[in-house]
Amino acid sequence: MSARNTPTQYGWITKSLHWIIAIGLWAMFFFGKYISNLELGPDNYHLIPRHKAFGMLLLALITIRILWRVTNPPPAALPAKPMEHLLAKLVHTVLYVLMLATPFFGWIGSSATGFSIPFFGLFDIPLIWGEDEKVADLFLMLHGYAAMAMTALATMHILAALYRHLIIRDETLRRMVR
Amino acid sequence: MRILFTLLICLFASNVTAAPVKYTVDTQNTDVNFTYTFGGKDIIGAFNDYDINVAVDFQALQNSTVSVTLKTKTATGGFVFGTQAMRSKKILSAKAFPEITFQSKSVTGAGDTATINGDITVRGITKPLTLTAQLFRPRGSDVNERDNLFIKIIGTLDRFDFGADGYPKEVAPDLRINILAAIQKQ
Numbered sequence: 001m002s003a004r005n006t007p008t009q010y011g012w013i014t015k016s017l018h019w020i021i022a023i024g025l026w027a028m029f030f031f032g033k034y035i036s037n038l039e040l041g042p043d044n045y046h047l048i049p050r051h052k053a054f055g056m057l058l059l060a061l062i063t064i065r066i067l068w069r070v071t072n073p074p075p076a077a078l079p080a081k082p083m084e085h086l087l088a089k090l091v092h093t094v095l096y097v098l099m100l101a102t103p104f105f106g107w108i109g110s111s112a113t114g115f116s117i118p119f120f121g122l123f124d125i126p127l128i129w130g131e132d133e134k135v136a137d138l139f140l141m142l143h144g145y146a147a148m149a150m151t152a153l154a155t156m157h158i159l160a161a162l163y164r165h166l167i168i169r170d171e172t173l174r175r176m177v178r
Numbered sequence: 179m180r181i182l183f184t185l186l187i188c189l190f191a192s193n194v195t196a197a198p199v200k201y202t203v204d205t206q207n208t209d210v211n212f213t214y215t216f217g218g219k220d221i222i223g224a225f226n227d228y229d230i231n232v233a234v235d236f237q238a239l240q241n242s243t244v245s246v247t248l249k250t251k252t253a254t255g256g257f258v259f260g261t262q263a264m265r266s267k268k269i270l271s272a273k274a275f276p277e278i279t280f281q282s283k284s285v286t287g288a289g290d291t292a293t294i295n296g297d298i299t300v301r302g303i304t305k306p307l308t309l310t311a312q313l314f315r316p317r318g319s320d321v322n323e324r325d326n327l328f329i330k331i332i333g334t335l336d337r338f339d340f341g342a343d344g345y346p347k348e349v350a351p352d353l354r355i356n357i358l359a360a361i362q363k364q
């Protein structure tokens with residue numbers, strides 16, 4: 001299997017990044033919802049820096065994925081109605097934007113709380129905003145909305161993939177898996 | 179605590195000197211701690227830079243004075259994020275308010291315990307605060323030992339009185355101050 005994408009197939013790097021990030025983002029969505037509803041105390045507060053560290057790891061992978069995608073175009077889309085192509089393109093583009101925006105807003109909001117962001121105890125990730133409660137509240141709110149919008153779009157994306165797999169019965173889903 | 183066993187000094191059982199005796203603090207053997215409740219559990223924090231001045235009049239306790247200055251930038255909260263929260267704008271706002279100060283206004287005593295009424299300033303807000311103090315001499319020291327003593331000062335303040343109102347769901351209002359200071363006659 002080729003590492004790079006070909007005109008008809010995805011390479012293993014694209015496929016791996018796609019699935020790792022897909023699972024990661026879903027997990028992070030529920031993790032985020034879980035921690036934001038916790039009653040925090042000495043036994044569970046560490047889940048918040050854990051959320052941040054995994055989120056920053058995903059942000060790095062997403063950045064790599066976008067760079068990889070720019071330098072390594074995906075195979076041509078399989079035949080579909082022009083409207084479907086357009087919709088797919090739109091959803092993919094907005095998904096990329098939200099994949100970046102969600103963790104990035106989290107990073108800004110978290111920085112503005114003034115708390116450090118340890119990366120699994122290895123080092124501290126730089127803070128990109130000074131301590132400011134208003135900025136923290138605003139960006140962590142945007143972070144939640146971006147995550148929800150992303151999850152809603154990802155659901156559409158999954159339904160579209162299932163539609164092509166189960167109803168149109170083409171290779172769309174299979175070529176991202178195999 | 180370095181000196182585990184000390185002997186309480188009865189404040190009225192003393193006949194040593196007439197004027198107030200001034201003491202400075204020996205930081206090597208002093209702990210300036212406070213306890214706060216996070217998520218229902220008690221956490222011990224500390225101040226690592228401070229200044230404590232005590233003058234005790236063993237004959238006339240009301241002439242005694244206590245002043246305490248705590249450097250907020252050296253506050254710790256028991257764990258990394260607790261420390262960061264403690265120094266942040268939401269609690270002590272250490273950059274804007276580098277010091278917490280306490281100055282006694284009256285000292286009264288009964289038995290072996292003194293009651294210190296004074297003013298505390300936290301985040302630039304000054305309020306009255308009552309502290310309780312006890313003096314100890316090191317175990318094994320002479321009954322009349324007054325040069326090297328320990329003072330234990332306790333008291334409770336409500337952080338909301340001073341605008342230190344961050345994390346109201348997670349952290350309880352009370353900060354319980356607990357100072358055990360080794361003091362030396364000047």
Ligand code: HEM
Binds near residue numbers: 037056103109
């Ligand atoms: C990578 C993908 C990420 C996803 C999908 C995600 C998702 C979420 C979600 C769904 C919430 C709950 C929002 C709410 O209901 O209010 C949340 C909360 C939060 N996230 Fe993220 N997050 C991600 C990355 C990050 C990063 C990189 C950071 C910081 C560096 C971060 C910091 C936070 C913080 C501080 C909260 C608030 C927790 C609280 O309420 O105390 N997140 N996240």
